[in-house]
Amino acid sequence: MSRRAGQVEGRPDADAPVRVIGEVLARRREGAYWLLSFSAPELADRARPGQFVEIAVEQKYSLLRRPFSIARVSRQGPAAGTVDVVFDVGGPGTEWLTQLALHDLVDVVGPLGTPFPLPKRRVPCLLIGGGYGAAPLFYLAEELTREGLRVDMIIGAATRERILNPIEAKRASATVTFTTEDGSHGVQGRVTDVLAQTAETCRSAVVYACGPMPMLRAVSEACAELELPVQVAVEEHMACGVGVCFTCVLPVRGKDGEVRMRRACLDGPVFNGARIAWDETRFELGPPPDVEEDEVEDEASGRLTDDELWGEQ
Amino acid sequence: MSRRAGQVEGRPDADAPVRVIGEVLARRREGAYWLLSFSAPELADRARPGQFVEIAVEQKYSLLRRPFSIARVSRQGPAAGTVDVVFDVGGPGTEWLTQLALHDLVDVVGPLGTPFPLPKRRVPCLLIGGGYGAAPLFYLAEELTREGLRVDMIIGAATRERILNPIEAKRASATVTFTTEDGSHGVQGRVTDVLAQTAETCRSAVVYACGPMPMLRAVSEACAELELPVQVAVEEHMACGVGVCFTCVLPVRGKDGEVRMRRACLDGPVFNGARIAWDETRFELGPPPDVEEDEVEDEASGRLTDDELWGEQ
Amino acid sequence: MSADVRRIDAASASAHGDAATEAADVDLTADLGRLTLPNPITTASGCFASGAEIDRFYDVTDLGAITVKSLTLEPRQGLPTPRMAETPAGMLNAIGLQNPGVDGWLERDLPWLQGKGAKVIASIAGNTPEEFRDVARRLRRATGVVAVEVNLSCPNVEHRGLVFACDPKASAEVITAVAREVDVPVFAKLTSDVTDIVAVAQACIEAGASGLTLINTLLGMSIDPETGRTRLFNGYGGLSGPAIRPVAVRNVHQVHTALPDVPIIGTGGVRTIEDVIEMVRAGASLVAVGTATFVDPFTARDLVRELRTWLAARGHTSVAELRGSVLAW
Amino acid sequence: MSADVRRIDAASASAHGDAATEAADVDLTADLGRLTLPNPITTASGCFASGAEIDRFYDVTDLGAITVKSLTLEPRQGLPTPRMAETPAGMLNAIGLQNPGVDGWLERDLPWLQGKGAKVIASIAGNTPEEFRDVARRLRRATGVVAVEVNLSCPNVEHRGLVFACDPKASAEVITAVAREVDVPVFAKLTSDVTDIVAVAQACIEAGASGLTLINTLLGMSIDPETGRTRLFNGYGGLSGPAIRPVAVRNVHQVHTALPDVPIIGTGGVRTIEDVIEMVRAGASLVAVGTATFVDPFTARDLVRELRTWLAARGHTSVAELRGSVLAW
Numbered sequence A, B: 001m002s003r004r005a006g007q008v009e010g011r012p013d014a015d016a017p018v019r020v021i022g023e024v025l026a027r028r029r030e031g032a033y034w035l036l037s038f039s040a041p042e043l044a045d046r047a048r049p050g051q052f053v054e055i056a057v058e059q060k061y062s063l064l065r066r067p068f069s070i071a072r073v074s075r076q077g078p079a080a081g082t083v084d085v086v087f088d089v090g091g092p093g094t095e096w097l098t099q100l101a102l103h104d105l106v107d108v109v110g111p112l113g114t115p116f117p118l119p120k121r122r123v124p125c126l127l128i129g130g131g132y133g134a135a136p137l138f139y140l141a142e143e144l145t146r147e148g149l150r151v152d153m154i155i156g157a158a159t160r161e162r163i164l165n166p167i168e169a170k171r172a173s174a175t176v177t178f179t180t181e182d183g184s185h186g187v188q189g190r191v192t193d194v195l196a197q198t199a200e201t202c203r204s205a206v207v208y209a210c211g212p213m214p215m216l217r218a219v220s221e222a223c224a225e226l227e228l229p230v231q232v233a234v235e236e237h238m239a240c241g242v243g244v245c246f247t248c249v250l251p252v253r254g255k256d257g258e259v260r261m262r263r264a265c266l267d268g269p270v271f272n273g274a275r276i277a278w279d280e281t282r283f284e285l286g287p288p289p290d291v292e293e294d295e296v297e298d299e300a301s302g303r304l305t306d307d308e309l310w311g312e313q
Numbered sequence C, D: 001m002s003a004d005v006r007r008i009d010a011a012s013a014s015a016h017g018d019a020a021t022e023a024a025d026v027d028l029t030a031d032l033g034r035l036t037l038p039n040p041i042t043t044a045s046g047c048f049a050s051g052a053e054i055d056r057f058y059d060v061t062d063l064g065a066i067t068v069k070s071l072t073l074e075p076r077q078g079l080p081t082p083r084m085a086e087t088p089a090g091m092l093n094a095i096g097l098q099n100p101g102v103d104g105w106l107e108r109d110l111p112w113l114q115g116k117g118a119k120v121i122a123s124i125a126g127n128t129p130e131e132f133r134d135v136a137r138r139l140r141r142a143t144g145v146v147a148v149e150v151n152l153s154c155p156n157v158e159h160r161g162l163v164f165a166c167d168p169k170a171s172a173e174v175i176t177a178v179a180r181e182v183d184v185p186v187f188a189k190l191t192s193d194v195t196d197i198v199a200v201a202q203a204c205i206e207a208g209a210s211g212l213t214l215i216n217t218l219l220g221m222s223i224d225p226e227t228g229r230t231r232l233f234n235g236y237g238g239l240s241g242p243a244i245r246p247v248a249v250r251n252v253h254q255v256h257t258a259l260p261d262v263p264i265i266g267t268g269g270v271r272t273i274e275d276v277i278e279m280v281r282a283g284a285s286l287v288a289v290g291t292a293t294f295v296d297p298f299t300a301r302d303l304v305r306e307l308r309t310w311l312a313a314r315g316h317t318s319v320a321e322l323r324g325s326v327l328a329w
């Protein structure tokens, strides 16, 4: 197809992903990261926090699109119809993105994947972001706040430079705790070192996390200890991002206790952290269980159950 | 290697090609064509009319560099150290070039190939350009004029829009005859329709031509009839441009009368038009003749011989 | 880059004004012997999941047919991750045939396709001829299944795990077992990783295949230079995408030249309308889009549209007239 | 694009400061059994002409060795044009072994290489085992020729024109004929277009080859969609370049696993320092740069330089220690 700004392909349905030719409205450093902002009204309208976009990169030798969490959408005001992503440069595709100029065109598919489910009750929410993983949490915080929920944050990174936008973090949440591994900002250590304390202080009833897989695992395990429901947005290598290639799978335990390979791009990227079979990510897979899931599991905890909080998933 | 403007690799020898990372100084429409101007002082210093450059294209899926004739170099003045090429958009590589912005970097290898040999005597020269093939002839005209030779031109194209820079043509030569196939500018017809007449009027002693292969063939054949020495700059599909792949060959008759496959990128692109075995371009090749060429051929013509004009090639 | 990215649209009517046909008059029918499809674009097995995923983007019945992910007798979870690695203009995958099993598919996925009225090419896989046969048997009277594609790039457990498609005899055995079971045309899907593809193709046709699908992925490998770890859990994987197109075109041409009457489903690196025409000229009657769907989910649908325009602009009245039309020098 | 094009330099010392070695202390020696070369970078046959062409850019003796274009008994003009077509991240070629013949080469090209003190790997080709033998015989006492590479991807005129490398027996016959004639190590250059590369490799080693070169180009084809004309005069041609790298790496790994003591010259799509390391890890002792030289004439020299830095930054003291070092999951 010829490419012109504003071109959009897809179904009119409100939850259908589209392909948009967007115009670059901003491309700038954001601490250690980069922010890319582009026009994509139909995509912005349909997006929810936790979802992601697939951006085509016109990089020599690179074939596939690159997935990025949606960091913010603007539906009103002067920036209406824009979508932001925040990214870290780590290879040719992200490198190419840094070379985009204002008014360049980007070819984007989205919104893709599952959004963070919002609690059905007005409970305090603890949002835990690692590195650029904080970006979609700012977006989530905005939505939770709008719904009248209290938001607290833990933002961690290796170093001070890799803490994404600390000012935004403070604005978006009631409290924010920073952790850095080298101690250059906030508490020295990892997000899990302050999790229990923060959850207690803030009376957090639910946890949302986004960041590197080892962090998501540690957070999920800590939440299991604390009997806190937790939703995590995972990252898996994706070829298609739209559910057709089965490259992005991870083992997720169903309510029947059986582990099945789920597509991070379609069944996720947001999963119940307690359900991910973290130990089995690399397991040799035997014959799968029945494909249909069993009945609703019993929740023994005195805390809010997943069901009560998120509704039927 | 990392890329920075001005970076140059290669030997110091004055006739050695180099690889230069040049900065784009201009990129604009030039009639139906585009002009690209970039800084490359070492390349500009070594270049001669008829030679070409190989430009790397950072186009998805495209692997190889693209060859372009050098249209002009500036060695002095405010634009010192710049090289111009003129190109027609016909595929992904040239398309990519049109998207370069001011100050972008281009990775260029050159100067490559043989230059137009200059006559050893002060004879009137007829330069025949087809389409964008006129570009290197303007450069040649400049050099011939500087040497005190009379230059006349025939510039042909399919339509008026495809006549490259008629004002430059007029400035560069004593007379210029335009031909267009649709008659929208100058004489309706082809360059060969006006060749004999023009050569006679201008008392041309030698012909230089650059343009599509069928034109070069027609010009060469017409010159054979008129017993005019002719030098043509050919175009063949090139993988390497530097003499190592043997994809760009064409059959050239040696002084011994034997036809050998010559590399357009190394032995050319400028050849004696009378020597190209036009009929045999696609021939099934038998065993080759001795690799060494025979003695100097006899020149029967009463006109200046190739040897007298160009010197030993 | 500048904002005025333009495309060299070979299909633009202006360039071919003289010979133009009306787009609506172009006959896109794909003739595959006993099977006729409304247009010559399908999906490559394993690159379109069950169909519903892409139906979120467009109506998948716009395609000539939908070829689904290979079905095995039992459900399979597939291989551990990582399952893919990007390579220059291509990718490697090692999925391990994750699929719901033929029964699960018949129960849950096929009804959706039937509801849409889609024409389905069911790809089947197995580790023994008997497994292939059993899968085929279950597909026998499935409405909507217009053909069965036999994925012969499966390890033959009875023969040192060598894939069936490497051996004419083993391939023929599978085809014989399958062809007996089903009424619809059977396509044997072959690999290019053999010394003599024509011999394998011939053996499959003699064993009862109505047609051939060419080609499956090429066996490849990628290693992380830093860590030395293979980029795929499985070590080796299948190379697909534009990178392999010249190899696919060669295989299609080679087999079409040897077996001109056999319908061929051409697959391997097809992405643009020019690629479709190239495949058809090489000898394909139906063209399957695989990896390109990963790059752009709309690819297959767009190719159907562009095919009509491309042919019309050049005065062709049908796509079939281009099949096998290659000019030598 | 902006002017500040930056490169992700995996070799940047900063990222690996801890384990760093002094670059000068890194041992780049390539150990190929009886043959030792100063560094593990050479050129792929047919991609470096005679050597002098690239010497205009840099001193070609910077390379571990120079592998020259395949030499035949008689001079050859090669095939008519077009001889090449670009493909996604690759290219097809059908040159037809244009070369001055072994005698012409000995007379005119080798002296230049000798004058430079270059280490030369002479690639040889022929249509019968006897032709190969005769070319080898003429190379016997040629100074500077440190190894002979036998290009087995030549049509075997005695066997329906099938290339030698497709058949273990035919390959072995050629190798036997050549190995008898020369004192230097003999490398058999194989094609990936076979069902079982290990079988061909084994046959060559048993017949007297000291080592193997893997791989030659893949057989491919390209057709102009507009005209239907094949893009190569020859119809089919050889696919090379980054596109084929995963296939080359797989072949090298497969053969190295089966024959761990056999030196391998790895070739196919190598362009970057990461590609060199990948090839070495897969099992190559020497890495040959082919098509990448067309894209940038400095590639091979740059890789020698970058190899030193890359290894030093990671605390490796020799390139040899990485050979065959692959981690499975």
Ligand SMILES: Cc1cc2nc3c(=O)[nH]c(=O)nc-3n(C[C@H](O)[C@H](O)[C@H](O)COP(=O)(O)OP(=O)(O)OC[C@H]3O[C@@H](n4cnc5c(N)ncnc54)[C@H](O)[C@@H]3O)c2cc1C
Pocket (backbone or CB within 6 Å): A052, A064, A065, A066, A067, A068, A069, A070, A085, A086, A087, A088, A089, A090, A091, A092, A093, A094, A095, A132, A135, A234, A235, A236, A237, A238, A269, C086
């Ligand atoms: C759902 C999702 C959301 C993401 N959100 C963000 C984000 O908001 N910001 C951000 O900076 N990065 C994000 N990532 C990671 C991002 O996609 C990769 O950093 C990027 O693809 C790297 O491309 P490259 O060409 O620069 O690097 P390369 O490493 O050269 O990429 C090579 C291949 O590996 C894949 N790949 C590499 N790293 C990753 C990774 N970490 N996860 C998945 N695939 C990878 C690429 O897509 C590509 O196919 C997200 C990934 C997923 C799956």
Ligand SMILES: Cc1cc2nc3c(=O)[nH]c(=O)nc-3n(C[C@H](O)[C@H](O)[C@H](O)COP(=O)(O)OP(=O)(O)OC[C@H]3O[C@@H](n4cnc5c(N)ncnc54)[C@H](O)[C@@H]3O)c2cc1C
Pocket (backbone or CB within 6 Å): B052, B064, B065, B066, B067, B068, B069, B070, B085, B086, B087, B088, B089, B090, B091, B092, B093, B094, B095, B132, B135, B234, B235, B236, B237, B238, B269, D086
């Ligand atoms: C010595 C020489 C000088 C040239 N000078 C000029 C010039 O001054 N201005 C200009 O516009 N063009 C010139 N050309 C032609 C120019 O190289 C091609 O137009 C260009 O390579 C097309 O690239 P593409 O990606 O746009 O098109 P594509 O057709 O997609 O290119 C595909 C492949 O074919 C090759 N190719 C395509 N057309 C030609 C051609 N006509 N000649 C050689 N190779 C070709 C390309 O290099 C590439 O490898 C010259 C060619 C040669 C050999």
Ligand SMILES: Cc1cc2nc3c(=O)[nH]c(=O)nc-3n(C[C@H](O)[C@H](O)[C@H](O)COP(=O)(O)O)c2cc1C
Pocket (backbone or CB within 6 Å): A245, A246, C044, C045, C046, C047, C069, C070, C093, C095, C097, C123, C151, C189, C215, C216, C217, C238, C239, C240, C241, C242, C244, C267, C268, C269, C270, C288, C289, C290, C291, C292
């Ligand atoms: C992720 C992935 C999964 C695949 N799964 C199957 C499969 O299940 N059965 C099959 O016959 N081929 C499978 N293939 C091969 C494709 O059907 C196709 O033959 C191959 O990818 C070449 O086409 P392409 O380059 O257009 O992708 C798969 C390919 C990919 C990339």
Ligand SMILES: Cc1cc2nc3c(=O)[nH]c(=O)nc-3n(C[C@H](O)[C@H](O)[C@H](O)COP(=O)(O)O)c2cc1C
Pocket (backbone or CB within 6 Å): B245, B246, D044, D045, D046, D047, D069, D070, D093, D095, D097, D123, D151, D189, D215, D216, D217, D238, D239, D240, D241, D242, D244, D267, D268, D269, D270, D288, D289, D290, D291, D292
């Ligand atoms: C233009 C060209 C000519 C070639 N000529 C020869 C040859 O004469 N002998 C040979 O053994 N291989 C020849 N090859 C194959 C290369 O040596 C190499 O095996 C192949 O190109 C794969 O490596 P690459 O991807 O790095 O190019 C040639 C390849 C190309 C591209």
Ligand code: FES
Pocket (backbone or CB within 6 Å): A237, A238, A239, A240, A241, A242, A243, A244, A245, A246, A247, A248, A249, A263, A264, A265, A266
């Ligand atoms: S990335 Fe293809 S299924 Fe998830």
Ligand code: FES
Pocket (backbone or CB within 6 Å): B237, B238, B239, B240, B241, B242, B243, B244, B245, B246, B247, B248, B249, B263, B264, B265, B266
């Ligand atoms: S283009 Fe490679 S030899 Fe001329």
